[in-house]
Each structure stands twice: as structure tokens, then as C-alpha cells.
Amino acid sequence: MPAFNQRIAKALATRKQQGLSRCLRSIDGGNQAQLLFNDSLFTNFSSNDYLGLASDKELSLAWQRGIELYGNGSGASPLVTGFSPAHQNLESALCDWLGYPRAVLFNSGFSANQAMLFSLLEKGDLLLQDKLNHASLMEAGALSPATMKRFLHNDPQSLSKLLTEEALVVTEGVFSMDGDLAPLADLHALCEGQAWLAVDDAHGIGVLGEQGRGSCSHAKVRPDLLVVTFGKAFGLSGAAILCSEEVGNYLTQFARHHVYSTAMPPSQAYALMHAVGMIQRQEWRREKLSELQQCYAEQFSHFPGYTETITPIKPLLVGESEIALSLAEHVKQQGHWLTAIRPPTVPKNTARIRITLTANHTTKQVRALAESLNQAMEKLS
Ligand SMILES: *Cc1c(COP(=O)(O)O)cnc(C)c1O
Numbered sequence: 001m002p003a004f005n006q007r008i009a010k011a012l013a014t015r016k017q018q019g020l021s022r023c024l025r026s027i028d029g030g031n032q033a034q035l036l037f038n039d040s041l042f043t044n045f046s047s048n049d050y051l052g053l054a055s056d057k058e059l060s061l062a063w064q065r066g067i068e069l070y071g072n073g074s075g076a077s078p079l080v081t082g083f084s085p086a087h088q089n090l091e092s093a094l095c096d097w098l099g100y101p102r103a104v105l106f107n108s109g110f111s112a113n114q115a116m117l118f119s120l121l122e123k124g125d126l127l128l129q130d131k132l133n134h135a136s137l138m139e140a141g142a143l144s145p146a147t148m149k150r151f152l153h154n155d156p157q158s159l160s161k162l163l164t165e166e167a168l169v170v171t172e173g174v175f176s177m178d179g180d181l182a183p184l185a186d187l188h189a190l191c192e193g194q195a196w197l198a199v200d201d202a203h204g205i206g207v208l209g210e211q212g213r214g215s216c217s218h219a220k221v222r223p224d225l226l227v228v229t230f231g232k233a234f235g236l237s238g239a240a241i242l243c244s245e246e247v248g249n250y251l252t253q254f255a256r257h258h259v260y261s262t263a264m265p266p267s268q269a270y271a272l273m274h275a276v277g278m279i280q281r282q283e284w285r286r287e288k289l290s291e292l293q294q295c296y297a298e299q300f301s302h303f304p305g306y307t308e309t310i311t312p313i314k315p316l317l318v319g320e321s322e323i324a325l326s327l328a329e330h331v332k333q334q335g336h337w338l339t340a341i342r343p344p345t346v347p348k349n350t351a352r353i354r355i356t357l358t359a360n361h362t363t364k365q366v367r368a369l370a371e372s373l374n375q376a377m378e379k380l381s
Contacts, residue, residue, distance in 0.1 A: 020344075031055050031235070033360035035337060042337035043365045045355045050207050050312045051278075051285040052360035053235025059275055063236075066270030074263035078105070079252070082263030086270040093276045094240055098213055098226065102248025103240045106257055107264055109202050109229030110136040112239035114143075115255035116198065116225060117170075120247075121146035126167040128159060128195075130182065132175050137200060141170070156186040165194050173201035173215025174208070177346050177354065179313025181208075184219035198225035206233025207311060212279040212286060234275045238264050285359040295363040296355075299370035303377070305352070312357040315341075316373075317350060323380065324351040330376035336369045 015021045029035035031054035035044045053059050066086065074082035087105060094103040106112035117140040121127060125146040129137060132153045141148040146168070152158035159169065169191050171182045184199065191197040201214040205228040209217030212233070216223055226242040241251060251258060263269075279285075289312055296314055300306050305317035318324045324340035331338060342351045355369070 020342075029055075033358060033362075033365070037337070040335070042332070042335050043361070043369065045336060045338040045357070045361075045369060047358060048203070048232040048356060049235055049358050049360070050203075050233045050289065050356070051212075051235065051282075052358050053233070053275055053278065053285075055360070056235060056278075059235060059271060059278065062274035063267055063271035066265075066267030070266035070270060072267070073265050076263065077259060077261055078263045079259055084263075084266040084269070086266040086273070087263060090269045090273040090276070091240070093273045094228070094242060097211070097276055097280060098217075098228070098242050099222065100226065100242035101245045103242050104248055104251045104255065104258055105264065105269070106239045106241070106255075107261055108237065109200070109227065109231065109239040111257040111261065112227050112229070112241055113137050113200060114140040115251065115257035116227065116241055117141055117144045117146075117168075118256065119251060119254040121168060124166075126162075126164055128162050128167050128169045130154065130171045130175075132177070133170060133172055134176060134200060134202070137170055137172075154180065154183055156183055156190055159187065160190055163190060163195055167195040168198060169195050170198045170200070173199050173204035174311050174313065176203050176313065177341060177352070178307070178315050179203075179309035179311040180307075181215060181218070181310070184216060184221045184223075188219075188221040188223065196224040197221075198227065199223040200227040200229075202227070202229040202232055203311065203313060205229070206279045207286065207289065211283075230272055230275070233279065234272060236268060236272055236275060238268065238272060288359040289357060292357045292359075292361055292363060292366055295366045296357065296370075299367055300373075303373065314355040314357065316353040316355065318352060319349050321351040324353055326380060327353055327373065327376045330379065331369065331372045334372040334375075336372055338369075 027035050027037050031049055033044055035042050070086055076082035091103040113136040121144045123145040127141050127146040127148045129141055129150050130153055131150045149162050151162055174181055188197055199216055204215030206212040208215050228240050230236045230238040303316055307315050321342040328338055328340035339354050341354050
């Protein structure tokens with residue numbers, strides 16, 4: 001009798017006991033400023049669609065045009081017959097925009113991170129990761145043949161104590177739970193000449209820097225490897241690793257998530273290329289975000305736990321999980337959808353409300369959220 005049934009039942013029961021059970025909810029409009037759930041309308045402060053492209057009509061039309069030009073699926077993995085002119089044009093557009101000789105496409109950021117760490121690292125290598133790096137990086141690091149160590153969050157001094165030759169240093173550009181920026185200039189200077197620096201800019205690309213080139217452009221550094229993902233500001237999905245010609249050739253040979261996985265639909269690559277153009281040209285989206293962020297600062301800076309960020313990720317640190325949950329519940333009843341983030345996703349006693357802004361929000365919606373949170377806090381105190 002296989003042990004699976006018992007094991008699974010036990011794991012589920014433990015999860016439930018800990019109050020950590022999660023459930024899938026079918027949400028209509030999760031990619032828009034307003035969403036519909038159980039027949040109620042909510043302002044959506046939870047998505048990562050920072051530039052409002054996930055429901056943008058111009059981008060939908062580009063995807064439709066891509067289907068007319070290229071049909072449906074890609075039909076094969078990239079090295080077989082799945083790599084089309086649409087994929088090639090997307091790679092070129094990314095290279096021109098971000099200033100790298102090569103871009104290698106993946107179906108998700110999760111697989112790009114795995115591919116990067118699995119293919120580059122060997123036994124005996126040292127992998128140094130910021131303590132708060134995304135789960136995809138941590139998991140890939142733990143499964144890679146290298147020795148993984150973690151340095152204190154955004155702490156170049158902590159990194160310098162661990163740094164040796166043959167090390168790969170990995171950080172996010174913008175941290176997803178705190179919305180803070182990595183000290184990229186310092187990290188880059190430390191690595192120079194002795195280690196490689198890889199930056200996962202899932203939350204910075206499109207939002208920061210000139211023409212939305214991201215955290216690295218903002219900090220005026222060019223890491224050895226840059227991971228960009230298309231599920232956030234691009235409003236679509238997929239990812240790319242930007243790198244040198246030689247590393248690009250290497251990944252094309254050895255990155256198994258690239259080699260053995262069906263290439264993304266060419267229509268999607270076509271839409272993504274269009275999204276690159278929109279991100280570059282449509283400065284108004286970033287201007288709108290900064291207007292909303294200014295409104296957020298005015299409305300929220302008096303809240304306990306307010307944290308200033310220059311990104312659309314706005315954490316309100318409340319400490320106790322129960323408080324975070326009741327605040328989220330209260331504002332939800334008033335029609336605002338946001339997420340309470342609790343341990344183990346974040347460190348103990350740092351439960352928070354995570355608010356994300358998108359270019360599709362209005363300042364009125366931000367003010368309404370502040371008002372509702374005010375009420376919720378008064379009620380709790
Ligand atoms: C979202 C995210 C990923 C995963 O990207 P997907 O395309 O959603 O798989 C990787 N790294 C970071 C930092 C992320 O926030």
C-alpha cells in the first residue's frame with residue numbers, strides 16, 4: 001500500500017492546524033483595477049500589473065495580430081522548430097533596449113531562475129544570495145550543485161565577508177514583499193573582477209529607470225546576468241536572461257528549461273515585442289504611477305508601519321499576523337482587495353499588508369483605501 005495517501009492527508013491537516021491553508025479562488029478581473037468575486041466588486045490592490053498592460057486593448061490587438069501571423073502554439077522546443085522570427089525579434093528588441101548582446105527566452109521567471117543556477121553552477125562553486133530573494137531563486141540554489149550561502153538583506157558588508165572567487169552573487173533588483181531596492185552599485189563594485197552578479201529584476205523592469213529599463217539602469221550598473229520576467233509590468237508571461245554572447249551560447253546548449261521545453265507561442269512573443277515598445281514609449285504609465293505613489297505617500301504616511309518606497313509595492317508593517325488579517329478583512333468588506341502577508345512568506349513578527357499600485361488605479365481609489373484603513377485601525381485600537 002503506497003504511503004502517499006496517508007502522507008498527503010497528514011500534510012494537509014498540519015497546514016490547516018497552522019492556519020496556513022491556501023485555496024484557489026476564481027477571480028474575474030484579477031488583471032484589472034477592479035475585480036469581481038462572489039458577485040462583489042473590489043478595487044484590486046494585489047496584482048503585479050504595474051503598468052496596467054495585462055488588460056490593455058492595444059496589447060490584446062497585438063496578440064491577436066500575432067495569432068493571425070503565426071497561428072497558435074510554437075509546435076516544438078526552440079532547438080527543434082519552435083523558435084520563430086517572432087521569438088528572434090523579441091530577443092533582439094530586449095537586447096537593444098537593455099544593452100546586452102544576447103537574450104534567452106523562457107516560459108516563466110521560475111524556470112529562467114532554475115535554468116540559470118542549474119546550468120551555470122558546478123559542485124564546489126559558491127552561490128551567494130540575498131536572504132530575502134524570491135522562492136524560485138532560493139529553491140533553485142538549494143537544488144543546485146553549488147554551496148549556497150545567504151547574506152543579510154541588502155547588506156554589502158555581509159556579502160563581502162562571504163565573497164570569494166568563483167562566486168555567483170544573486171539579488172533581486174526590487175524586493176517583492178518590501179518594495180525596496182537592492183544597493184546594486186555597491187554590490188556591483190564588490191563583485192567586480194572577482195565574482196559574477198546576477199540580478200532578478202522581476203519587479204523593477206518596466207517600472208524603474210529610463211524608458212523602464214529597470215533597477216540596473218536606475219542604479220547605472222550592468223550585471224553579468226539580468227533576469228527579466230514578463231508576468232508583471234509586461235502584462236503577459238514568460239521571462240528572459242540577458243547575458244553575453246558566450247553565456248547565451250552556453251545557455252542555448254545547457255539550460256534544460258530552454259532546451260527541453262516547448263517554446264512560448266509565437267503570438268505571445270509577438271505581443272511581448274509589442275509590450276517592449278509600449279513600455280519604452282509610453283512614459284505616461286510611469287508618470288501615472290508616480291502620481292499615484294505621491295497620493296499614497298500623502299494619504300498613508302501617518303499610518304504606523306508605513307514604509308516609504310519608490311516602487312509601486314507598498315508594505316504596511318503591522319507585526320502580528322492576526323492584526324494583518326483583520327485589517328485586510330475589514331478593508332475587504334469595504335470593497336478593497338489586498339493581501340495580508342504572513343510568516344513564513346515573511347520573517348516572524350513582520351506580518352504586513354501588501355498594497356500594489358498600478359497605472360490603472362485612480363487617486364480617488366487610493367484615497368478611498370486610506371479612508372477604509374483608517375477606520376479599520378480605529379476599530380482595532
Ligand atoms: C514573480 C517572480 C518570479 C517568477 O516569475 P514567473 O514568471 O511568475 O514565474 C521570479 N523572481 C521574482 C523576484 C519574482 O517576483
